[in-house]
Amino acid sequence: MTKNGAAIIDGKAYAAGLRERIKAEVPKFQEETGRTPGLAVVLVGDDPASQVYVASKHKATIAAGMESFEHRLPADTKQEDLIALVEKLNADETVDGILVQLPLPDHLDEKAVVMAIDPDKDVDGLHVINAGRLANGEEALTPCTPLGSLMLLKDQLGDLSGLNAVVVGRSILVGKPMAQLLLAENCTVTMAHSRTRDLPDVVRRADIVVAAVGRAEMVKGDWLKDGAVVIDVGINRLAPDPGKEKGRLVGDVATAEAMDHVRAITPVPGGVGPMTIAVLLRNTLVAASMRAGLDKPKGL
């Protein structure tokens, strides 16, 4: 709590707890199936940020007691070779989850690659089959960042029924699935985006704000209703100060200003980012359990 009573939502701590609960479920899966859940991560090219993310996914997967298979391909990999790898992983019984790190180099067709993933191994929840299942209210593998964001919201607010939720951003990765999840929780959902008129006034009506636009500190403090709960999905690196090597990481919300208005807000870093990785492990265990014909692990 700060002096005005606004809470910083500790996504890092929540994610650590979730990873512990996953780790405790893995031996039960092993006992019932005689095998270990496995996650395959495919990285094409040598983008430094992607390298860091893939390394931390690998570490977290091993720490949870699961198998991690890393596939690093050169930046000039051909579409057909990438699809062939995905198909090999689809057929591999030791692989429960497949994640192709995005973005892919420009010459590759991202959509076609995602569509080649077996929907039951699609731990990113990006295949149209999973997007359709989510929209239809069916059991689906659900994109990690929105699901992690929802977990933080429910932890903070309990029942979300009837609350006004505004999602800023309409990406397939975050905005659209986030809106579906909030709708399924009986929120009144508004999706705002780059063409929305009077965005500050739209955001002012929200009890819940999810900012996922990828523009540093775009959502200002005075756009927020007093007592709103804010999930800041943005990860933007500012230009470095003179003499510094790396700029500061900021979200899509002007956090310091927001603190004068909100009931609670996720920080950047330490908010949604760590949740994304924990939910990836959760989705891998869920995918493994479903494929093995077991019940979905509880409490995850």
Ligand SMILES: Nc1nc(=O)c2c([nH]1)NC[C@@H]1CN(c3ccc(C(=O)N[C@@H](CCC(=O)O)C(=O)O)cc3)C=[N+]21
């Ligand atoms: N197929 C696919 N699935 C993804 O889920 C996916 C992807 N591609 N491509 C890249 C983005 C990015 N992403 C993050 C995961 C964790 C943090 C994270 O843990 N961030 C920390 C620290 C960040 C830092 O210091 O750089 C934090 O926010 O506290 C951030 C970003 C997953 N992505």
